[in-house]
Amino acid sequence: MDFDFSPAEQAFADEVDAWLVENHDPVVMDHHRENFTQLSDTPERRAFMKKLAAKGWLGMSWPKEYGGKEIEGVYEYILNEALSKHAAPQIGKGVGIIGKTLIRHGSDKLKQEFLPKVLDADVEFAVGYSEPAAGSDAANMQLKAEKVEGGYLLNGQKMWTTSAHFADWYWVGARTDPDKPRHDGLSLFLIPMDHPGLEVQSLPTIGKDTTNQVFFENVFVPDEYLVGKRGRGFHMISEALDLERFTMFTLSPIANRTEVLVDWVKKAKRDDAPLKDDPNVRRTIAQIVTDTAVAKGLSTRFVCAAKSGGKPPTIESSQYKLFTTSLSQRVCKDALDIQGHEGTLMEGQEDAPILGRFEGAYRATMNETVGGGSSEIQKNIIARRHLGLPKNF
Amino acid sequence: MDLDLTEEQQMVIDMTRGMLAEHSTTAIVRDMEDDPKGYPEALWKQMSELGLNGLLIPEAYGGGGQTLLEGAFVYEELGRAMAPTPHFVSCVMSAGVLLEAGSEDQKQAWLGSEDQKQAWLGRIANGDAILTPAWLEPQRGFGEAGIAISATADGYGFKLNCRKRLVAYASSAARLIVLARTKAGVDLFLVDPRAKGIQMQQLLSQGREAQYQIDFADVKVAAADRIGAPGSGWKTWHKVMLQGVTLLAAQAIGGAARCLEETVVYANQRVQFDKPLGAFQALAHYMADASTRIDGGRVLVHEAAWNHAQGRSIERFGPMAKLFCCETYRETTRVCAQIWGGVAFTIEYDQQMFFRRAKALQLSWWDGPYLEELIAKDVLDK
Numbered sequence: 208m209d210f211d212f213s214p215a216e217q218a219f220a221d222e223v224d225a226w227l228v229e230n231h232d233p234v235v236m237d238h239h240r241e242n243f244t245q246l247s248d249t250p251e252r253r254a255f256m257k258k259l260a261a262k263g264w265l266g267m268s269w270p271k272e273y274g275g276k277e278i279e280g281v282y283e284y285i286l287n288e289a290l291s292k293h294a295a296p297q298i299g300k301g302v303g304i305i306g307k308t309l310i311r312h313g314s315d316k317l318k319q320e321f322l323p324k325v326l327d328a329d330v331e332f333a334v335g336y337s338e339p340a341a342g343s344d345a346a347n348m349q350l351k352a353e354k355v356e357g358g359y360l361l362n363g364q365k366m367w368t369t370s371a372h373f374a375d376w377y378w379v380g381a382r383t384d385p386d387k388p389r390h391d392g393l394s395l396f397l398i399p400m401d402h403p404g405l406e407v408q409s410l411p412t413i414g415k416d417t418t419n420q421v422f423f424e425n426v427f428v429p430d431e432y433l434v435g436k437r438g439r440g441f442h443m444i445s446e447a448l449d450l451e452r453f454t455m456f457t458l459s460p461i462a463n464r465t466e467v468l469v470d471w472v473k474k475a476k477r478d479d480a481p482l483k484d485d486p487n488v489r490r491t492i493a494q495i496v497t498d499t500a501v502a503k504g505l506s507t508r509f510v511c512a513a514k515s516g517g518k519p520p521t522i523e524s525s526q527y528k529l530f531t532t533s534l535s536q537r538v539c540k541d542a543l544d545i546q547g548h549e550g551t552l553m554e555g556q557e558d559a560p561i562l563g564r565f566e567g568a569y570r571a572t573m574n575e576t577v578g579g580g581s582s583e584i585q586k587n588i589i590a591r592r593h594l595g596l597p598k599n600f
Numbered sequence: 601m602d603l604d605l606t607e608e609q610q611m612v613i614d615m616t617r618g619m620l621a622e623h624s625t626t627a628i629v630r631d632m633e634d635d636p637k638g639y640p641e642a643l644w645k646q647m648s649e650l651g652l653n654g655l656l657i658p659e660a661y662g663g664g665g666q667t668l669l670e671g672a673f674v675y676e677e678l679g680r681a682m683a684p685t686p687h688f689v690s691c692v693m694s695a696g697v698l699l700e701a702g703s704e705d706q707k708q709a710w711l712g713s714e715d716q717k718q719a720w721l722g723r724i725a726n727g728d729a730i731l732t733p734a735w736l737e738p739q740r741g742f743g744e745a746g747i748a749i750s751a752t753a754d755g756y757g758f759k760l761n762c763r764k765r766l767v768a769y770a771s772s773a774a775r776l777i778v779l780a781r782t783k784a785g786v787d788l789f790l791v792d793p794r795a796k797g798i799q800m801q802q803l804l805s806q807g808r809e810a811q812y813q814i815d816f817a818d819v820k821v822a823a824a825d826r827i828g829a830p831g832s833g834w835k836t837w838h839k840v841m842l843q844g845v846t847l848l849a850a851q852a853i854g855g856a857a858r859c860l861e862e863t864v865v866y867a868n869q870r871v872q873f874d875k876p877l878g879a880f881q882a883l884a885h886y887m888a889d890a891s892t893r894i895d896g897g898r899v900l901v902h903e904a905a906w907n908h909a910q911g912r913s914i915e916r917f918g919p920m921a922k923l924f925c926c927e928t929y930r931e932t933t934r935v936c937a938q939i940w941g942g943v944a945f946t947i948e949y950d951q952q953m954f955f956r957r958a959k960a961l962q963l964s965w966w967d968g969p970y971l972e973e974l975i976a977k978d979v980l981d982k
Contacts, residue, residue: 208609208669209602210903216601281601473980489976490969496979497920504899505892511603526892586888587881594864594887596878 210507212285219282223264223289230258236294238467239554239564241460241571243416247296247331248373256296256328266302266326273310273318274326281514292459300332300370301325304447305378308395312435312443317397321376333374333400335365335421336444342366343584346389346441350423352381352396359383359396359433361426367578371407371419374400380440393440397432414571449519456528456579458506461535464568465499468492468542471561482545491541499538502531522593529585532575539569603899605673612666613673619646620681626950632684636771636802638810639684644727653691654725658699661721667909668843672850672901679854682957684809686730686769692847694731694777695724696840697788701828716790716827720775729774734764734791734814735837742970744786744834750816751780751787757823758782760791760816766964770800770812777827778816784831789821796820807960842918843908845966849901849921852929852961856894859929859954860887863936877939886935893928900924916978923971926962933958 212220235255237244247256259265267282269275283298290297306325309317324330341347350363361381371377377398384392398405404426409417435443472492475482482488509523542565543550554563576582590596605613623643632638647653656671657663671692678687698717723729740746750762760780770776776791793800797819803811828836864887867878877883904917933955937944944951962968 208604208902208906210906212601469979483980489980490972492979493923493972493975496916496975497924500903500917500920501893501896501900501924504903505896507601507903508603508895508899511601514602523895526895529888530892530896583881583885586885589888589891590878590884593891594860594878594884596864596867596884596887597876599879599881599884 216281216285220285220289223286224292226262227289227293227295230255231293235296238294238460238463239562239567240294240415241568242575243414243571244294244460245291245297245299245457246370246373246416247328248370252296253328253331259298260326260328265298265328266306266322269302269306269310269322269326273322279514281510284510284513288457288459291457292463294460297457300334300378301330303450304334305332307450308434308443308447311446312439314431316431317434321397330376331370331374333368333370333377335368335371335377335379337367338364339366343581345444346393348380348382348393350379350381351385352383352394352428354383355427358427358429359394361396361398361423361428363423365421365423367410368407368419368421369416371400371421372409372417376400377402377405377421378434380444383437383440387438390441391438393444394437395434395440395443396428397434398426398428402426413573415567449521456531458502458531461502461531461538462499464535464538464542464565465495467561467564468538468545469496472545475560477547488545491545495534495538495541498530498534502527502534505530522589525580525585525588526593528580529582529589532572533582535575536569536572539565539572543569603902609670609673612670613677615650616652616674616677617680619650620677620683624681624683626682626953629682629684629953633808634804636810638769639686639772643683643685647685647687648725648727653687653727656692657695657721657725661717661725663695663721663725668846668905669902669909671843671847672905675847675850676854676857676898676901679851679856680858682855682953686732686772688844688847689732689768690724690730692844693733693840694775695721696843697733697777697827697836700836700839701788701832713828715824720790723774730769730772731775731777731790732767732769732773733777733779734767734770735779736765738763738765742966747779747781747786747834749781751782751789751821753783754820757825758789758821760789760797760819760821762816764814764816766803766805767812767814769810770814771802771810776814778821779833779837782830786834786837787830788827788833788836790825790827791816791819791821805960806956807964808956841966842914845922845971846901846904846908846914846918848961848965849897849904849918849925852922852925852958853894853898853901855954855957855961856890856897856925856929856932859933859936859951859958860890860894862950863887863939867939883939886939890928890932890935893924894932897921897925897928916975919966919971919974919978922966923968923975926958927968929954929958930962 234251247253264286266275267278268280271277287297302325309321336345338348340349352359352361377400379396379398380393381396382392383394404424406422408420410420411417472483472488505527509520509527512520512523546560549560550566552559552563553566623646628640651664652674654663655666655674659665698720701713737746737748751758751760770793773793776793778789778791779786780789797817799815801813803813805811868876870877901921904914904921907917908914937951937955940951943949
């Protein structure tokens with residue numbers, strides 16, 4: 208048992224951290240964007256990702272023949288934790304879900320077209336799985352992909368495509384074979400985001416950022432932009448989720464909020480008395496700090512399970528996501544309770560505590576227990592696959 | 601970073617679990633409830649023979665010299681089995697006090713310290729002697745202020761006058777370790793429970809282990825029976841408590857894990873509305889939440905114990921582990937009772953045994969508010 212990084216891992220963590228301090232840029236790194244800091248959605252943030260690519264930090268876990276370094280996934284975990292700690296954009300869909308799926312299942316053409324661009328941070332993707340009738344029930348996608356001469360014709364709608372308003376390419380699941388069992392009738396496609404017939408409609412959220420719905424009207428996709436085999440879409444989606452445990456839901460933003468709150472409580476006063484002497488505040492802080500340590504333990508658990516290279520750490524990952532997202536919300540709620548009436552002041556208002564960080568975070572984290580597999584879905588996974596309880600839905 | 605156990609660690613776990621399956625069955629645990637002695641001789645003998653009683657005592661004093669991490673593995677098993685033993689009071693707290701006292705001022709080589717270690721540690725390790733701390737006082741708390749003035753100078757020694765509560769396994773104790781206040785501060789004294797002026801009365805309590813109230817009336821204690829330098833008692837006690845609560849956190853995780861396992865088995869068998877209980881999401885989600893807290897709490901305990909084994913401070917980790925794991929144990933027994941339904945309320949079923957022990961453990965050896973204040977102090981006041 209060892210709770211420290213190995214010397215090599217620690218050296219890499221220190222290197223990344225020092226580099227991020229050196230390359231600090233408030234335009235690129237803004238904690239107030241909360242979870243959306245992970246997106247590379249502005250020219251400045253894309254330029255930052257180019258610098259990261261130049262360091263050789265993209266695709267480190269990929270096979271050498273595709274430009275990777277074949278090093279352990281834990282280094283990508285270390286990198287993303289450091290990036291999110293500094294509120295910088297993270298390596299995400301391109302290196303993870305899309306890159307790894309193309310490496311395993313993509314044609315030579317798709318590999319040659321996309322993998323070098325991912326490594327050079329020259330492409331941003333949007334991922335389209337969710338639909339109006341396919342939320343937690345992801346296998347229920349209805350976007351129609353009809354086989355036509357030389358390709359497929361796509362008609363229908365996607366929901367919650369976070370990056371659609373700035374991405375270059377769309378990674379989309381669609382139903383090619385409606386007569387087959389529903390898990391075997393889905394296929395994956397790559398479509399340029401500016402394709403005629405694709406209409407992106409912004410859905411403003413209660414947080415700082417926007418998500419989108421995307422409408423497809425006779426969008427033609429040539430055969431060569433079908434990813435892998437027709438009908439294998441759902442299986443590739445599931446496999447990619449299992450391959451991609453290292454770069455999901457970083458803990459640093461939550462640890463950072465806890466730290467920021469503690470630092471503020473140490474200095475704040477109410478009615479001329481130090482706030483930290485209030486027994487209720489002390490109790491709340493003790494509980495938050497303890498639960499944050501447990502969240503770190505659960506993350507250690509899934510990183511170690513992933514490192515062992517055995518079966519995918521599905522259960523560990525579900526437990527981590529379940530616990531951490533609800534903690535994340537509670538930290539924001541407790542922070543506002545501690546701040547009292549001044550907690551309602553928004554960013555930019557004079558005297559907003561911690562520049563209004565928690566007023567914004569309270570809104571921004573609302574979706575964490577829903578997106579990326581809701582808490583209830585995680586509990587179903589834990590109940591069935593960890594505890595061996597019967598299927599319950 | 602890895603959470604793997606060594607072969608030796610796995611062996612300790614398997615050996616302990618195997619022994620407890622025979623010597624700490626729920627029938628045996630039930631038998632020991634409210635028993636004046638409170639532990640079965642056969643279990644105690646087995647624990648000694650397997651080296652569990654000396655596990656944390658250095659080899660130089662006849663123990664196994666293992667770290668708090670191995671201790672945590674064993675305590676999770678003791679918790680699973682609800683093992684009725686004086687191990688914690690004797691082999692952890694009393695042995696710990698004897699080991700910690702004077703360890704910081706080696707130069708002073710406090711008179712008697714080494715003699716006390718020689719006299720007791722070997723006998724604790726082989727199970728021949730049981731020592732137990734007499735700590736808590738009526739209407740007083742877990743903190744240093746909880747020790748009221750009670751030891752007055754008397755010639756070359758002291759005279760004790762106080763009432764101590766919840767002294768576990770006192771009826772079998774060869775010595776009590778009494779926390780008392782002298783002019784120098786809080787001191788720790790080795791006291792023979794058969795000494796003149798001592799009266800003992802068994803208390804019934806929620807965990808149903810052998811608990812006693814002890815009255816000290818002008819009990820004479822020799823100066824040589826003070827443990828450590830004058831006024832160093834509280835510091836020693838606090839340091840040993842940090843290790844103790846880490847082990848109790850492991851014990852809580854063991855109890856919670858077993859309670860949940862038995863509930864999962866039941867939820868797969870018991871049918872209502874033509875479905876096993878586990879097929880109802882309302883119930884399955886209770887169990888999923890409990891398992892997440894148990895698995896997370898276990899890592900926290902291991903991290904605390906590992907840090908101690910590395911020589912790092914557990915001033916924050918120890919209290920965090922007990923705070924989280926005891927609440928996890930309590931909450932797990934609550935939702936499990938909900939899943940068992942009416943039968944959990946009966947004495948016949950074992951659920952009630954976990955249910956009572958979980959709350960009792962949470963309230964003992966530093967309760968929630970005391971732990972929270974320790975954590976807050978470490979986070980906010982440094």
